Amino acid sequence: xxxxxxxxxxxxxxxxxxxxxxxxxxxxxxxxxxxxxxxxxxxxxxxxxxxxxxxxxxxxxxxxxxxxxxxxxxxxxxxxxxxxxxxxxxxxxxxxxxxxxxxxxxxxxxxxxxxxxxxxxxxxxxxxxxxxxxxxxxxxxxxxxxxxxxxxxxxxxxxxxxxxxxxxxxxxxxxxxxxxxxxxxxxxxxxxxxxxxxxxxxxxxxxxxxxxxxxxxxxxxxxxxxxxxxxxxxxxxxxxxxxxxxxxxxxxxxxxxxxxxxxxxxxxxxxxxxxxxxxxxxxxxxxxxxxxxxxxxxxxxxxxxxxxxxxxxxxxxxxxxxxxxxxxxxxxxxxxxxxxxxxxxxxxxxxxxxxxxxxxxxxxxxxxxxxxxxxxxxxxxxxxxxxxxxxxxxxxxxxxxxxxxxxxxxxxxxxxxxxxxxxxxxxxx
Numbered sequence: 001x002x003x004x005x006x007x008x009x010x011x012x013x014x015x016x017x018x019x020x021x022x023x024x025x026x027x028x029x030x031x032x033x034x035x036x037x038x039x040x041x042x043x044x045x046x047x048x049x050x051x052x053x054x055x056x057x058x059x060x061x062x063x064x065x066x067x068x069x070x071x072x073x074x075x076x077x078x079x080x081x082x083x084x085x086x087x088x089x090x091x092x093x094x095x096x097x098x099x100x101x102x103x104x105x106x107x108x109x110x111x112x113x114x115x116x117x118x119x120x121x122x123x124x125x126x127x128x129x130x131x132x133x134x135x136x137x138x139x140x141x142x143x144x145x146x147x148x149x150x151x152x153x154x155x156x157x158x159x160x161x162x163x164x165x166x167x168x169x170x171x172x173x174x175x176x177x178x179x180x181x182x183x184x185x186x187x188x189x190x191x192x193x194x195x196x197x198x199x200x201x202x203x204x205x206x207x208x209x210x211x212x213x214x215x216x217x218x219x220x221x222x223x224x225x226x227x228x229x230x231x232x233x234x235x236x237x238x239x240x241x242x243x244x245x246x247x248x249x250x251x252x253x254x255x256x257x258x259x260x261x262x263x264x265x266x267x268x269x270x271x272x273x274x275x276x277x278x279x280x281x282x283x284x285x286x287x288x289x290x291x292x293x294x295x296x297x298x299x300x301x302x303x304x305x306x307x308x309x310x311x312x313x314x315x316x317x318x319x320x321x322x323x324x325x326x327x328x329x330x331x332x333x334x335x336x337x338x339x340x341x342x343x344x345x346x347x348x349x350x351x352x353x354x355x356x357x358x359x360x361x362x363x364x365x366x367x368x369x370x371x372x373x374x375x376x377x378x379x380x381x382x383x384x385x386x387x388x389x390x391x392x393x394x395x396x397x398x399x400x401x402x403x404x405x406x407x408x409x410x411x412x413x414x415x416x417x418x419x420x421x422x423x424x425x426x427x428x429x
């Protein structure tokens with residue numbers, strides 16, 4: 001299928017760039033405007049993104065020059081021949097006429113979802129836009145990556161999402177061009193109330209405050225998550241056997257207290273996980289010499305993450321009591337604001353609710369977070385036979401700019417070793 005190209009009317013080197021032939025589609029909505037007035041653009045640079053009921057597609061420019069004036073905005077409806085923008089071009093008359101001739105001979109777009117096929121790049125220049133699908137381009141914009149600097153691994157240098165991830169995690173990521181990410185406001189065609197009864201409520205203040213940090217973390221940090229299972233059979237057996245030496249009564253200690261101690265032991269062995277990157281451009285990272293473990297607490301007002309300070313110096317029984325105290329302070333909104341900052345690494349546990357593996361978002365400016373699911377008994381092939389073991393699902397999300405996959409796998413293995421192999425017996429309760 002021929003690549004979608006822009007129609008034009010040439011006059012005094014001023015080009016009218018219009019919506020190309022998009023087949024049977026009419027009144028397609030503009031969901032993104034990708035250029036600004038006064039901006040220099042090059043051939044194949046995306047100008048707008050349009051969306052039908054089935055899919056979306058970017059409309060590229062067939063010419064290079066400076067944007068004189070934009071004629072569309074987000075939410076506008078467009079059809080073939082509608083004016084997108086006026087372009088001031090320095091191209092020669094013969095070149096423009098030849099490209100116009102090619103445009104008239106091009107085939108119409110039969111399916112809008114296939115209209116993103118790009119021109120083969122035999123000679124890739126720095127100013128030429130990389131060949132990529134709208135999905136890959138959108139992913140690059142979300143990470144603030146200039147897609148022109150990404151080397152594609154597919155045919156003719158086509159860029160896919162994996163190429164962008166590798167680019168961000170590579171050493172060259174220190175030098176990539178970061179573009180300002182502006183939120184896109186999409187106008188709703190209908191109100192929610194048009195379809196039935198609704199209720200308008202205020203978003204809890206804690207969630208509103210957390211949303212800023214979560215958005216920053218997700219758009220700033222290239223997340224990767226490793227999933228694994230830890231054998232905690234011995235740990236659970238030891239935990240359930242604990243009794244008060246004076247009364248003989250059973251001592252209830254949350255499994256999270258044991259997980260915190262195991263995590264601290266792994267942080268000591270893998271200091272990169274106990275670090276922060278304030279500015280990637282500076283080429284510096286902060287290695288923390290303290291061990292303040294963050295704990296995600298579910299409250300009626302939203303998620304809060306207080307810190308268990310100096311967990312390396314505290315007994316498991318004391319950590320268990322402190323967990324109850326800080327959780328209660330969070331639920332009553334009495335926690336000191338400072339206690340929500342200055343962590344080494346965060347643990348978020350869904351074990352009390354249910355579920356297994358998930359993808360936790362890193363608590364910026366930390367570089368890793370451990371997600372814990374609900375443990376369950378499974379048949380595990382061990383020492384030449386199947387045995388019933390208590391297995392704990394763990395999900396480790398990490399910042400791929402500073403931690404690579406091999407290091408993350410080693411960290412998970414060490415954590416599993418700490419949680420099993422009688423590690424619980426070696427810890428002071």
